[in-house]
Amino acid sequence: MDDMPINLNTLVERQFAAPEPTNPFDWMEDFTMSLEEASELSDPEFIIPGLIVAGHLIVVPAPPNGGKTTIFLDLSADMVKRKYQVIYINADISAGDAKGFIETADEAGIKLLLPDMKVGKSMRDIVSNLERMNNTAVDLSKHVFVFDTFKKMCDVINKRSAKSLLGLLRSMTAKGGTVILLAHTNKYNDSDGKPIYEGTGDLRSDVDELIYLIPEKHPDGSMTVSVEPDKTRAQIERMTFRISPDRQVTRLEEFEDVAQRRALRLRMELDQEAIERITEAIEANRIKQCDIIEFCAEHGVSKRKVVACLKHYAGGETPLWKVERGLERNTKFYHLA
Known part of the structure; x- marks a missing residue:
């Protein structure tokens, strides 16, 4: 039996017919997570309870000689005990302090990098090597990078320089790494007696946590340092550390508001x-x-x-x-x- 003849007009109509109407918002389903998928996401994992969250990019500004290096060297030792590999990069240390720092880090199992103490090396070389490492399929889970200080890594006043570096560090956290940037505050505090970060204002929006350390020095050489969270994406707590004259660090059971005490003293002077x-x-x-x-x-x-x-x-x-x-x-x- 011969095939039925094909009507040319019918073929043309089929080819150019308007597509079946669809919902213009259907594409959103490809990007929507179900409650079941959400339940599989892990909650923020604290490395240091109430302070350091795994996989976060954290900036900790403090005044010069405000206790940040002493506190974070002690916290680094604690993180090693919690089965994290801590890489502490210190480009803000004098030759006179380096020996004791090296001994403390070695005893605690901290991987200490001192770029300025090596001939022909600098923090720029550290950053270049981080870029090469980050371009591989490296897994940085259970790795904590402490940079002391952020100022030595780039020009913190230059937005383009800081933005580029923060992009690299953010990429490291996407690979599971935890990045802690120790930074400096301005010489003068705000009207409430609280410090102000030394760099650009954009940094606050680029990091997960911005946490200030506010020191109070005592005549015997000891120091009280309060932790003041400014921007957070986890439940960061206000806490207080005491640094003894021989640089031993202890966390106090109760929070002491150093900024408030300092503001009160300043007002009483006026x-x-x-x-x-x-x-x-x-x-x-x-x-x-x-x-x-x-x-x-x-x-x-x-x-x-x-x-x-x-x-x-x-x-x-x-x-x-x-x-x-x-x-x-x-x-x-x-x-x-």
């Missing part, structure tokens, strides 16, 4: 004259607020300053005076605490 005059007025039994203001004005302290000090130092953990309200409207009486 308010010292007003505090002394208010104290003299109260000791002279001029305890009514209007009488205190009059007494201080006689000694060159403005009403605005006196009122602010009376209010501020009547509260807090260690008040300088106590306030009582009188029977008359808005009358206040002050007594030394």
